[in-house]
Amino acid sequence: MTRRARLLLPGTPLHLIQRGNNRSVCFADNDDCLAYLQLLEEVSRACSVDVHAYVLMTNHMHLLVTPRVDPQAVSAMMKRIGQVYVQRFNRRYRRTGTLFEGRFRSSTHRTPTYLTALPGWLR
Template structure:
C-alpha cells in the first residue's frame, strides 16, 4: 500500500524524530555524534532548512526545524542519512540499514507550541535518566539556547527570539521556561501528533493546515473505530 505523503508546508516548523532500526544504537562514540552534527549542518544549509533545536540520543534523534521550500526536510534527512550511515557502517564494519524507516514529523503551531517542542527536545536526556540537568548532556542544542554557547548549526525561531529583548534576558527566560513545571499531557499529545504525523497546535492552526493541504491534520482516535450497530439477526 502506498504511503501518504507527509504534511509538509514551507515556513511551517516541524518536530522530527528518527529512530535507530529495531531501537538499536545509531551513535556509539563521540566521533559519531560529531559527524552527524556536521552532516546535518551542511545538509540544512544546502536544502534551506533552519534548525532550531536538537538532541542526539543513543538510538534516536529529535529535531525542531523549519523548511524554506516544499520537500526540504526530506531532502535534508536523506542527505544526512546517506553520508552518515555510509561512514558509520565503514567505521564499525557493518552493513545494512541504520534507521527505522522514514522519519516521523509533526507540523507545529507558533508561540507556545514551538517553545514546548524546544523544551521537550532538550529535556529528553533528563527524562531518560541519563543526566540530572539538561546542560550535563553534550549532544544537545541546550548549550546554545540556554547557556549562550556559539553553535553555527542553529537558527533561533521567532518564538525563541521573543523571549527577551537582549541576549542575556532571552537566555535567562529560556532557562526558566525549560525548568518550569511541565504538563505531562502536553508531551503525550506532542508524541501522539508526531507519531501520526499531524498538526500540533490550536484548532485554528489545524484547520488552516487542512485548508492548505486538502488533507486531515488532526490525530486519529485511539483504538479501533466501533462498528455501526446492525439490525438483529444481520
C-alpha cells in the same frame, strides 16, 4: 501499501524523529554525534532548512526544523544525511545494512506553547 503524503508547508516548523532500526544504537559515541551534527549543518544549509533545536540520543534523534522555501527540502535533507551518515557509521563499525527504522517521522505543531516548550525539552 503506499505511504501517506506528508503535509509540508514552507515556513512551518516540523518536529522530526528518526529511530535506530529495532531501536538499535545509531550514535555510539561523541564522534558519531559530532559527525552527524556537522553533516546536519552542511546539508541543512545547502537545502535551505533552518534547524532550531536537536537532541541526539543513543538510539534516536529529534530535530525541530523549518523549510525556508521548498517544503520538500526537509525530505531531501534527511535523505542526504541518511545516505552519508549511514555509510560512515557502517564503515566505522564494520557493519552492513540499514541503520534507521524506515523513514523519519514528522509532525507539525503550530501552537506557540508547543513550539516554545519543545526546544527546552530537546536540550
